[in-house]
Amino acid sequence: MTLSLAPAHEAARAEFRTFVDEHVVPHAGAWHRAQSTPPEIIGRLAERGYLGISIPANFGGGGKDAVTLGLLAAELGRGCSSLRSLLTVHTMVAQAILRWGSRAQKETWLPQLASGARIGALALSEPGVGSDAKSVTTAIEPDGGDLVVDGHKSWITYGHVANLFLVFGRTAEGPTAVLIERERPGLRTDPILDLIGIRASMTASVRLEGCRVPEGNIVGRRGLGISQVASLALDLGRYTVAWGSVGIQRACVEACVAYTGRREQFGVPIKEHQLVRQMVTNMFTDLHASELLCMEAGRLRDVKDPSALAATSMAKYFASTAAVRAANDALQLHGANGAAGDYPLQRYLGDAKIMEIIEGSSQIQQITIAEYAYQEHARSPGIPSGTDSWRKS
Numbered sequence: 155m156t157l158s159l160a161p162a163h164e165a166a167r168a169e170f171r172t173f174v175d176e177h178v179v180p181h182a183g184a185w186h187r188a189q190s191t192p193p194e195i196i197g198r199l200a201e202r203g204y205l206g207i208s209i210p211a212n213f214g215g216g217g218k219d220a221v222t223l224g225l226l227a228a229e230l231g232r233g234c235s236s237l238r239s240l241l242t243v244h245t246m247v248a249q250a251i252l253r254w255g256s257r258a259q260k261e262t263w264l265p266q267l268a269s270g271a272r273i274g275a276l277a278l279s280e281p282g283v284g285s286d287a288k289s290v291t292t293a294i295e296p297d298g299g300d301l302v303v304d305g306h307k308s309w310i311t312y313g314h315v316a317n318l319f320l321v322f323g324r325t326a327e328g329p330t331a332v333l334i335e336r337e338r339p340g341l342r343t344d345p346i347l348d349l350i351g352i353r354a355s356m357t358a359s360v361r362l363e364g365c366r367v368p369e370g371n372i373v374g375r376r377g378l379g380i381s382q383v384a385s386l387a388l389d390l391g392r393y394t395v396a397w398g399s400v401g402i403q404r405a406c407v408e409a410c411v412a413y414t415g416r417r418e419q420f421g422v423p424i425k426e427h428q429l430v431r432q433m434v435t436n437m438f439t440d441l442h443a444s445e446l447l448c449m450e451a452g453r454l455r456d457v458k459d460p461s462a463l464a465a466t467s468m469a470k471y472f473a474s475t476a477a478v479r480a481a482n483d484a485l486q487l488h489g490a491n492g493a494a495g496d497y498p499l500q501r502y503l504g505d506a507k508i509m510e511i512i513e514g515s516s517q518i519q520q521i522t523i524a525e526y527a528y529q530e531h532a533r534s535p536g537i538p539s540g541t542d543s544w545r546k547s
């Protein structure tokens with residue numbers, strides 16, 4: 155059972171699926187073990203226009219809608235969550251520039267991001283700053299018409315290969331976003347290895363020591379780096395992570411349906427045992443529910459409905475937690491083989507766990523979603539809580 159889509163979206167999904175089956179699925183295990191993404195596959199993503207898929211055509215991109223971006227994230231997530239995370243962070247940087255950047259920034263950077271000449275990375279987290287992003291400490295100080303940036307950014311996805319960093323620091327006015335090119339003196343990256351998931355994502359820490367950039371590299375207004383620039387980027391990141399979690403779930407379902415049909419115990423394929431079917435049922439239902447939540451979030455984004463924000467948080471929360479459940483059960487259904495490195499199940503489980511942490515952890519989504527629930531109730535109280543008036547209708 156797959157989502158029913160409009161013809162253009164169906165065609166896009168078929169194209170992405172073929173690409174991922176041919177160029178990603180056969181190699182993802184090797185990339186995971188090597189903890190590295192080969193430049194050739196990044197080049198292929200760029201050639202296909204996937205890195206610029208949602209950058210407008212007048213800036214050299216594909217100009218595709220949010221649903222198409224989601225379908226690409228789902229297919230990449232099915233094959234390799236690290237590559238999906240490249241799409242995520244690169245697109246976050248591009249969309250932040252598109253929405254909040256100056257005209258000169260758009261004209262300079264968007265064509266380079268669209269073609270893959272520049273790989274974008276988003277540098278928000280610090281060793282002491284995670285969920286509470288507005289507490290960033292990286293200093294951005296004015297100095298003779300330039301800015302000088304000093305700080306330590308941590309967990310930066312594809313930070314080891316990116317060459318355009320959207321860095322969040324602090325000016326006198328408050329949190330502020332600034333673009334820093336890799337070639338600027340004073341910027342250094344060090345790889346972070348042995349992560350539980352997205353192990354091919356070339357995650358790095360970024361050190362900024364007296365790194366000088368022109369004033370024109372500030373994105374948006376000083377003091378509004380988190381409330382405007384990071385908020386937009388994180389919402390987009392959440393959206394693609396939700397779809398990427400759908401991809402992990404689909405990989406788990408496909409692996410389990412195939413394996414339980416051929417593995418025999420007690421004289422029958424294990425799919426004949428009801429407790430096995432129960433796990434497949436839960437996995438398949440969660441997958442479909444996740445796809446529907448993601449599709450709803452995508453459609454709302456495409457018509458610029460403000461409720462897309464809440465829909466995206468719910469899609470990310472549900473799909474990422476469902477991906478952990480699916481990967482956990484999928485590994486269980488593969489028994490000892492699930493625990494072995496020549497099957498992809500342990501990769502799926504590690505990748506799924508990361509989905510619950512990044513772009514706002516599950517707990518942060520829960521806090522946010524509850525807030526939306528109370529806001530909605532305040533706007534339209536409906537049936538008073540604590541009554542059983544529904545019984546009387």
Ligand SMILES: Cc1cc2nc3c(=O)[nH]c(=O)nc-3n(C[C@H](O)[C@H](O)[C@H](O)COP(=O)(O)OP(=O)(O)OC[C@H]3O[C@@H](n4cnc5c(N)ncnc54)[C@H](O)[C@@H]3O)c2cc1C
Nearest residue numbers: 276277278279283284285309310311511512513515517518
């Ligand atoms: C593989 C990977 C890639 C990443 N890529 C990037 C990247 O590209 N760029 C970037 O800037 N960052 C990146 N990050 C960092 C990521 O954004 C943070 O890990 C995330 O924001 C959570 O922050 P933290 O890890 O510091 O956890 P903390 O904020 O310290 O939270 C620890 C725990 O406490 C919980 N918690 C925190 N506050 C509350 C609260 N108010 N109520 C209830 N529970 C709470 C959290 O949910 C979590 O379970 C990445 C992380 C990983 C693991």
